[in-house]
Amino acid sequence: xxxxxxxxxxxxxxxxxxxxxxxxxxxxxxxxxxxxxxxxxxxxxxxxxxxxxxxxxxxxxxxxxxxxxxxxxxxxxxxxxxxxxxxxxxxxxxxxxxxxxxxxxxxxxxxxxxxxxxxxxxxxxxxxxxxxxxxxxxxxxxxxxxxxxxxxxxxxxxxxxxxxxxxxxxxxxxxxxxxxxxxxxxxxxxxxxxxxxxxxxxxxxxxxxxxxxxxxxxxxxxxxxxxxxxxxxxxxxxxxxxxxxxxxxxxxxxxxxxxxxxxxxxxxxxxxxxxxxxxxxxxxxxxxxxxxxxxxxxxxxxxxxxxxxxxxxxxxxxxxxxxxxxxxxxxxxxxxxxxxxxxxxxxxxxxxxxxxxxxxxxxxxxxxxxxxxxxxxxxxxxxxxxxxxxxxxxxxxxxxxxxxxxxxxxxxxxxxxxxxxxxxxxxxxxxxxxxxxxxxxxxxxxxxxxxxxxxxxxxxxxxxxxxxxxxxxxxxxxxxxxxxxxxxxxxxxxxxxxxxxxxxxxxxxxxxxxxxxxxxxxxxxxxxxxxxxxxxxxxxxxxxxxxxxxxxxxxxxxxxxxxxxxxxxxxxxxxxxxxxxxxxxxxxxxxxxxxxxxxxxxxxxxxxxxxxxxxxxxxxxxxxxxxxxxxxxxxxxxxxxxxxxxxxxxxxxxxxxxxxxxxxxxxxxxxxxxxxxxxxxxxxxxxxxxxxxxxxxxxxxxxxxxxxxxxxxxxxxxxxxxxxxxxxxxxxxxxxxxxxxxxxxxxxxxxxxxxxxxxxxxxxxxxxxxxxxxxxxxxxxxxxxxxxxxxxxxxxxxxxxxxxxxxxxx
Numbered sequence: 045x046x047x048x049x050x051x052x053x054x055x056x057x058x059x060x061x062x063x064x065x066x067x068x069x070x071x072x073x074x075x076x077x078x079x080x081x082x083x084x085x086x087x088x089x090x091x092x093x094x095x096x097x098x099x100x101x102x103x104x105x106x107x108x109x110x111x112x113x114x115x116x117x118x119x120x121x122x123x124x125x126x127x128x129x130x131x132x133x134x135x136x137x138x139x140x141x142x143x144x145x146x147x148x149x150x151x152x153x154x155x156x157x158x159x160x161x162x163x164x165x166x167x168x169x170x171x172x173x174x175x176x177x178x179x180x181x182x183x184x185x186x187x188x189x190x191x192x193x194x195x196x197x198x199x200x201x202x203x204x205x206x207x208x209x210x211x212x213x214x215x216x217x218x219x220x221x222x223x224x225x226x227x228x229x230x231x232x233x234x235x236x237x238x239x240x241x242x243x244x245x246x247x248x249x250x251x252x253x254x255x256x257x258x259x260x261x262x263x264x265x266x267x268x269x270x271x272x273x274x275x276x277x278x279x280x281x282x283x284x285x286x287x288x289x290x291x292x293x294x295x296x297x298x299x300x301x302x303x304x305x306x307x308x309x310x311x312x313x314x315x316x317x318x319x320x321x322x323x324x325x326x327x328x329x330x331x332x333x334x335x336x337x338x339x340x341x342x343x344x345x346x347x348x349x350x351x352x353x354x355x356x357x358x359x360x361x362x363x364x365x366x367x368x369x370x371x372x373x374x375x376x377x378x379x380x381x382x383x384x385x386x387x388x389x390x391x392x393x394x395x396x397x398x399x400x401x402x403x404x405x406x407x408x409x410x411x412x413x414x415x416x417x418x419x420x421x422x423x424x425x426x427x428x429x430x431x432x433x434x435x436x437x438x439x440x441x442x443x444x445x446x447x448x449x450x451x452x453x454x455x456x457x458x459x460x461x462x463x464x465x466x467x468x469x470x471x472x473x474x475x476x477x478x479x480x481x482x483x484x485x486x487x488x489x490x491x492x493x494x495x496x497x498x499x500x501x502x503x504x505x506x507x508x509x510x511x512x513x514x515x516x517x518x519x520x521x522x523x524x525x526x527x528x529x530x531x532x533x534x535x536x537x538x539x540x541x542x543x544x545x546x547x548x549x550x551x552x553x554x555x556x557x558x559x560x561x562x563x564x565x566x567x568x569x570x571x572x573x574x575x576x577x578x579x580x581x582x583x584x585x586x587x588x589x590x591x592x593x594x595x596x597x598x599x600x601x602x603x604x605x606x607x608x609x610x611x612x613x614x615x616x617x618x619x620x621x622x623x624x625x626x627x628x629x630x631x632x633x634x635x636x637x638x639x640x641x642x643x644x645x646x647x648x649x650x651x652x653x654x655x656x657x658x659x660x661x662x663x664x665x666x667x668x669x670x671x672x673x674x675x676x677x678x679x680x681x682x683x684x685x686x687x688x689x690x691x692x693x694x695x696x697x698x699x700x701x702x703x704x705x706x707x708x709x710x711x712x713x714x715x716x717x718x719x720x721x722x723x724x725x726x727x728x729x730x731x732x733x734x735x736x737x738x739x740x741x742x743x744x745x746x747x748x749x750x751x752x753x754x755x756x757x758x759x760x761x762x763x764x765x766x767x768x769x770x771x772x773x774x775x776x777x778x779x780x781x782x783x784x785x786x787x788x789x790x791x792x793x794x795x796x797x798x799x800x801x802x803x804x805x806x807x808x809x810x811x812x813x814x815x816x817x818x819x820x821x822x823x824x825x826x827x828x829x830x831x832x833x834x835x836x837x838x839x840x841x842x843x844x845x846x847x848x849x850x851x852x853x854x
Contacts, residue, residue: 077149092112092134130143138160182260192779194249206712207257220760225269226276227273245299260641261273267538300325325358327354330351345396374425376423381419424439473506478500500534528568532566553584599643661688663686667681669722669807685720713732716730769804775794795823803820
């Protein structure tokens with residue numbers, strides 16, 4: 045919207061300059077009086093450049109016209125004494141008219157314009173500067189409008205966004221589902237997605253502009269991500285020159301130092317925008333207890349106690365670039381890079397008791413190390429057409445590569461009836477993909493038509509080994525039976541056609557996507573092959589109706605698919621705990637979800653958004669746990685064994701109690717019906733899931749702000765046979781602007797009343813019950829310093845179409 049505003053205003057300014065060189069304002073009458081003033085945003089007080097200012101006489105005829113400068117100022121000279129109507133007009137703001145009896149030189153001072161939002165396509169849901177906006181197919185959360193973003197990381201802000209919940213381990217759930225896709229600035233980044241939580245924890249929220257939750261993804265997006273898409277937008281807008289921000293932060297006893305920033309620069313037709321950061325996350329030593337009770341003719345009780353600590357270092361960098369060859373040809377691209385290095389240390393005492401006493405016992409020392417590196421790059425070439433405005437043809441290519449290495453060193457001591465010697469495990473995993481895409485968009489009267497074709501060629505590799513300690517030689521010997529090499533080739537070919545119609549207060553978006561998937565999995569060490577082909581037709585429709593009283597209704601239906609990623613397919617068996625194993629399943633097939641949504645929103649003093657959602661799916665790939673009494677091992681894997689349906693809703697509201705105090709609530713409620721087969725028995729795991737986040741914001745004079753949050757999350761399923769416990773959390777933050785719109789600091793404390801929290805995971809089966817409890821740090825403190833430099837307002841010229849791979853779930 046603002047880009048169009050600036051383009052129109054610049055054209056008008058140039059026309060005025062041509063009309064009278066040497067002056068920014070055209071003159072049509074004589075006089076000697078001066079009129080001036082400054083225009084700004086009435087809420088943010090930002091100066092407004094390129095606003096059209098007209099001087100009308102008492103008959104409504106325009107006698108003078110001009111636009112404001114970059115500092116928001118305007119000035120007219122040589123005006124005759126008279127009564128004038130001063131009219132101020134710009135896109136995105138409500139027009140304003142001031143009646144003025146000009147008899148002497150007059151300075152109108154600072155004049156505020158109120159923001160005005162286009163109700164044809166979106167409805168604002170909050171009060172002054174809208175924090176939440178709703179469109180027919182998505183919710184938009186403006187992080188820059190939330191003062192709490194100055195003191196928090198991106199992951200810590202997620203619980204305030206509609207439809208999003210964080211579970212007890214800070215895993216993101218979208219509509220209660222862990223299957224969703226992440227985009228950065230509207231584009232996929234597999235390298236970032238594979239290390240999502242660590243990167244979002246290290247990413248200062250102050251460097252992010254807004255987050256979109258796309259609950260009904262249009263057909264132009266790939267079909268995967270059952271719950272939808274989360275789009276994190278980082279790129280800031282600039283004019284010729286540069287702007288950016290820098291954030292440094294520290295948190296303890298959990299966490300550590302971190303720094304992040306964003307930078308944008310423009311020179312002529314070339315624009316570059318970048319963001320990046322790094323952090324260290326320390327988890328000090330905590331204790332855990334793992335118990336398992338089995339039933340049957342030879343019932344047993346297993347008890348494991350121990351402690352663990354970990355350290356994780358993460359760094360990331362991303363950039364977007366564009367070069368405008370001419371008015372019809374645009375080159376744009378992106379590059380993302382990230383890396384992580386993690387280490388964990390665990391000690392454990394294990395005892396297995398039977399009906400007649402101790403069956404086996406041992407002590408264990410486990411040292412784990414992991415490294416991950418990834419990068420991706422894309423190039424887009426956009427062609428415009430002189431004959432039809434907004435008709436575009438785009439060619440895109442993207443390549444991504446990602447490596448993950450895992451190494452485990454297990455030492456066994458004090459064994460009792462336990463013959464497994466110490467061992468090491470390693471897994472070398474690589475993922476890469478090539479993507480080619482062509483998109484075409486053209487308007488036909490009130491209809492915008494989109495179409496495209498796409499091909500994704502991706503390869504996943506895993507080379508894993510198991511080495512057993514040989515006490516006779518003092519060396520580790522490779523065990524070929526527990527080692528393998530695995531390659532998975534997955535090719536996806538798709539085409540889509542979508543239509544968007546704007547009819548006064550109605551907005552309709554509909555389309556269809558077809559996808560063909562070809563898979564070949566090779567087990568190199570055992571010379572076996574698995575092949576799969578499947579074809580899917582995926583429709584999508586979103587409809588919204590906006591009313592004159594600032595309320596709106598919306599409805600949507602979509603089909604989504606989840607293809608299993610390398611983490612679910614990889615047959616590598618994690619044996620870091622000898623009594624519990626976890627592995628993937630290379631024979632998994634995709635899951636198809638049907639989703640129906642409806643919503644209501646109101647943009648009055650009480651800003652309100654209500655959403656309802658019903659979904660169902662079969663052949664669900666669930667995490668399944670089976671107990672083997674002969675080995676006393678519980679193995680967890682994935683299987684297409686389940687079916688599920690859910691019905692729920694989301695409520696978000698905001699109310700400005702006063703100029704100083706604003707209260708907001710984000711709540712989710714859903715009932716899940718989940719059924720599947722485990723160990724040849726039917727298992728039900730129905731759950732009522734709810735969460736809410738209550739935020740109290742206080743805004744004081746001289747740049748002071750205080751936030752107090754209450755977060756409540758009840759238990760969530762962890763698979764077909766498990767669930768985790770709920771929790772109540774509190775957070776308090778204080779922000780101070782040291783230099784207006786430039787420099788500020790923030791102090792934050794999480795859960796000041798609770799030092800530790802017990803994370804509890806229960807797993808059950810036909811012949812066993814298991815309970816894992818870890819005592820984790822809950823209270824934490826943090827401080828951050830945020831600095832913004834530059835003050836420019838244009839942006840990277842992105843091609844309207846680009847590659848958006850969002851079809852793989854890990």
